[in-house]
Amino acid sequence: MDSQVRKYGYARTESEDQGMGVRKGPWTIDEDSLLAQYITIHGEGHWNTAARRAGLNRTGKSCRLRWLNYLRPNVRRGNLTLEEQLLILQLHSRLGNRWSKIAQQLPGRTDNEIKNYWRTRVQKQAKQLKCDVNSKQFRDTMRCVWIPQLSEKIRAESESHMDQLTTSPPSYCSSQIDIPVAASESGSDLFDPNFIPDISVSSALSDALDAQASPWSDLTDYQNPPCGQYYSDSMQNGSGSCPENDSGSWGWGWCQDGVDMQAMEQEGYGFIGGGESLESLWNEEN
DNA sequence: AATGTATTCAACCGCCAAGGT
DNA sequence: CACCTTGGCGGTTGAATACAT
Numbered sequence: 001m002d003s004q005v006r007k008y009g010y011a012r013t014e015s016e017d018q019g020m021g022v023r024k025g026p027w028t029i030d031e032d033s034l035l036a037q038y039i040t041i042h043g044e045g046h047w048n049t050a051a052r053r054a055g056l057n058r059t060g061k062s063c064r065l066r067w068l069n070y071l072r073p074n075v076r077r078g079n080l081t082l083e084e085q086l087l088i089l090q091l092h093s094r095l096g097n098r099w100s101k102i103a104q105q106l107p108g109r110t111d112n113e114i115k116n117y118w119r120t121r122v123q124k125q126a127k128q129l130k131c132d133v134n135s136k137q138f139r140d141t142m143r144c145v146w147i148p149q150l151s152e153k154i155r156a157e158s159e160s161h162m163d164q165l166t167t168s169p170p171s172y173c174s175s176q177i178d179i180p181v182a183a184s185e186s187g188s189d190l191f192d193p194n195f196i197p198d199i200s201v202s203s204a205l206s207d208a209l210d211a212q213a214s215p216w217s218d219l220t221d222y223q224n225p226p227c228g229q230y231y232s233d234s235m236q237n238g239s240g241s242c243p244e245n246d247s248g249s250w251g252w253g254w255c256q257d258g259v260d261m262q263a264m265e266q267e268g269y270g271f272i273g274g275g276e277s278l279e280s281l282w283n284e285e286n
Numbered sequence: 287a288a289t290g291t292a293t294t295c296a297a298c299c300g301c302c303a304a305g306g307t
Numbered sequence: 308c309a310c311c312t313t314g315g316c317g318g319t320t321g322a323a324t325a326c327a328t
Contacts, residue, residue: 024298026322048313064314065297100316115317116295124293 023057027066031056035063036071069110076108080117082157086150088114089122093143 023031038054044067047060056063069075080088084106091102097118099111106114126133 026296045314059298060313061299061315062297069296097317111316112296119318120294 022059022062024062027070031058032066032071035067039067039071065112069112074108075110080109080113082150082154084109085117086147086154088117089142089147089150092118092122093139093147 034054034056035050038050042050042053047064049060050056051058051060051063054063058066087106088102091105095101097115099115099118103109103111103114123133126135126138129138131138
């Protein structure tokens with residue numbers, strides 16, 4: 001009995017025991033092996049056929065899901081990096097719950113994983129803040145505060161590493177992080193130069209936010225090295241300003257005219273600065 | 287140590303679109 | 308044109324695990 005079966009406490013469904021229907025529930029190591037062997041030889045696709053010919057008493061859908069989310073080579077497991085989290089926030093602000101599209105920009109990550117992240121982490125934040133995750137209030141905060149602050153955190157971390165490594169550039173800038181080249185090479189509109197965010201911020205807002213204490217300032221337990229290249233490239237190409245620009249916080253480029261941040265605060269946007277709740281968004285696993 | 291509660295994430299479900307007959 | 312099969316996607320569930328009391 002493998003660990004997965006143990007985890008869920010059962011090895012087969014009632015219907016299977018009765019000799020009818022297909023297996024459901026957790027996959028066994030043997031099933032994984034059968035499916036992986038079959039796909040290695042015959043390739044992906046034709047999932048119903050694969051299920052039958054591999055000797056799996058599973059639906060094609062189940063086989064496909066198991067392959068894509070778990071067995072497929074290059075599936076990245078483990079915690080999402082800060083960069084990945086930032087990218088998810090950015091992409092979600094543009095694409096909404098189109099998890100597969102978002103996942104395409106995060107090599108090795110599955111739509112299921114990203115969806116789970118959003119539901120367990122981001123929606124939790126919204127819930128704690130007592131606002132709907134789809135509300136304008138929450139989206140404004142995401143775009144005008146959280147995303148810029150997270151990117152600033154990444155930038156600051158990058159600079160910190162650069163200071164420490166004076167003899168050569170940090171290796172993570174070119175190799176340790178998977179650069180989602182698909183966004184730029186596939187003609188994706190990920191960073192559409194014509195994209196105009198539906199919210200914006202005034203210069204007064206920028207001043208007000210610049211005056212805020214950074215919620216990251218006392219955070220030192222970063223474990224995920226940053227990589228400014230992708231963000232720099234994509235931002236220069238698109239909607240935001242560059243992380244290296246004069247303002248030092250490219251994310252503000254997403255927020256131009258129109259949002260009265262003081263009014264936001266007065267109207268219950270008291271969480272715009274982030275605070276402990278926001279920190280927990282990306283610090284629980286970092 | 288025991289119990290209750292919250293969180294995580296693998297897997298399933300239902301719907302839809304595309305393609306074939 | 309209608310029907311069927313298949314693949315893909317987003318939403319939801321539920322067991323295991325982590326954490327709090």
